[in-house]
Amino acid sequence: xxxxxxxxxxxxxxxxxxxxxxxxxxxxxxxxxxxxxxxxxxxxxxxxxxxxxxxxxxxxxxxxxxxxxxxxxxxxxxxxxxxxxxxxxxxxxx
Amino acid sequence: xxxxxxxxxxxxxxxxxxxxxxxxxxxxxxxxxxxxxxxxxxxxxxxxxxxxxxxxxxxxxxxxxxxxxxxxxxxxxxxxxxxxxxxxxxxxxxxxxxxxxxxxxxxxxxxxxxxxxxxxxxxxxxxxxxxxxxxxxxxxxxxxxxxxxxxxxxxxxxxxxxxxxxxxxxxxxxxxxxxxxxxxxxxxxxxxxxxxxxxxxxxxxxxxxxxxxxxxxxxxxxxxxxxxxxxxxxxxxxxxxxxxxxxxxxxx
Numbered sequence: 001x002x003x004x005x006x007x008x009x010x011x012x013x014x015x016x017x018x019x020x021x022x023x024x025x026x027x028x029x030x031x032x033x034x035x036x037x038x039x040x041x042x043x044x045x046x047x048x049x050x051x052x053x054x055x056x057x058x059x060x061x062x063x064x065x066x067x068x069x070x071x072x073x074x075x076x077x078x079x080x081x082x083x084x085x086x087x088x089x090x091x092x093x094x
Numbered sequence: 095x096x097x098x099x100x101x102x103x104x105x106x107x108x109x110x111x112x113x114x115x116x117x118x119x120x121x122x123x124x125x126x127x128x129x130x131x132x133x134x135x136x137x138x139x140x141x142x143x144x145x146x147x148x149x150x151x152x153x154x155x156x157x158x159x160x161x162x163x164x165x166x167x168x169x170x171x172x173x174x175x176x177x178x179x180x181x182x183x184x185x186x187x188x189x190x191x192x193x194x195x196x197x198x199x200x201x202x203x204x205x206x207x208x209x210x211x212x213x214x215x216x217x218x219x220x221x222x223x224x225x226x227x228x229x230x231x232x233x234x235x236x237x238x239x240x241x242x243x244x245x246x247x248x249x250x251x252x253x254x255x256x257x258x259x260x261x262x263x264x265x266x267x268x269x270x271x272x273x274x275x276x277x278x279x280x281x282x283x284x285x286x287x288x289x290x291x292x293x294x295x296x297x298x299x300x301x302x303x304x305x306x307x308x309x310x311x312x313x314x315x316x317x318x319x320x321x322x323x324x325x326x327x328x329x330x331x332x333x334x335x336x337x338x339x340x341x342x343x344x345x346x
Contacts, residue, residue, distance in 0.1 A: 035326060038279065046275035050267050072267075079267035083275070086268075090337075 044080035051076015109292035180336040196332040203324030225277035236342035
């Protein structure tokens with residue numbers, strides 16, 4: 001009888017410690033997800049800003065009006081994907 | 095704010111009022127406006143706090159550190175470890191640079207969390223200036239280490255030759271986008287967080303009866319989250335600086 005009680009108590013404490021562990025792990029995960037999403041979006045936007053900026057400058061100085069913007073917009077978008085690929089690879093390594 | 099509100103009866107309070115820059119001492123050199131603003135006051139407070147805190151707490155140099163000395167040593171170890179992990183032995187040289195940037199951003203964010211204090215990191219020009227310093231510094235470092243061979247950073251080996259006209263512009267744009275993504279991340283996080291706090295603070299006053307308690311509790315929780323973000327963004331800024339320094343040493 002006494003032995004049973006002890007084993008149940010042990011089980012209870014075990015469950016509690018595991019639950020605590022899970023809680024501690026799940027909280028930073030949420031924060032990480034938030035930060036991660038933000039990171040990805042800024043990477044895309046930043047590359048696009050640079051691409052469009054270069055495109056507008058090229059058009060201004062070479063007088064190739066729509067084509068510089070179009071080409072460098074596409075380059076910017078691709079660079080954004082490249083940035084994300086790099087971020088993902090860095091996370092995979094960890 | 096409160097005193098001017100009393101005079102004009104009911105004044106409109108925008109959640110964006112907190113980001114307004116007010117010159118305190120007007121100062122102009124050769125047509126360039128160099129006024130001492132509330133933003134400058136925040137920066138001076140930040141720098142003074144960092145300097146005083148770090149020098150005074152480490153001053154006793156006791157082997158068994160006091161609590162405050164422990165905090166200073168914790169900051170030191172944190173960045174030293176970060177540099178060691180990302181760059182390696184060569185990274186030790188850049189410790190002062192990364193440490194100053196980390197402390198400036200971290201304490202700047204924290205000073206912004208004090209009510210009525212101005213958050214200078216919520217202005218894109220401040221974060222962009224910081225990111226540009228990092229970007230230009232790292233580029234110069236790359237050229238010093240590798241000379242003209244630094245340009246091979248944009249060249250990906252093992253790719254068919256006809257792909258290079260496509261890949262090199264992409265690599266260059268990706269490299270140029272670094273300071274923008276670095277600065278926008280910090281600035282947008284601080285701007286969004288502080289705006290959200292003020293919007294909910296507006297709800298506390300405008301909601302009827304006792305229901306204002308609900309947004310108030312939410313603000314308390316949000317303030318905790320903001321302090322976490324303030325630390326996290328300073329950390330991200332520091333770790334990305336380390337990664338860029340690493341890139342300047344090891345091409346690919």
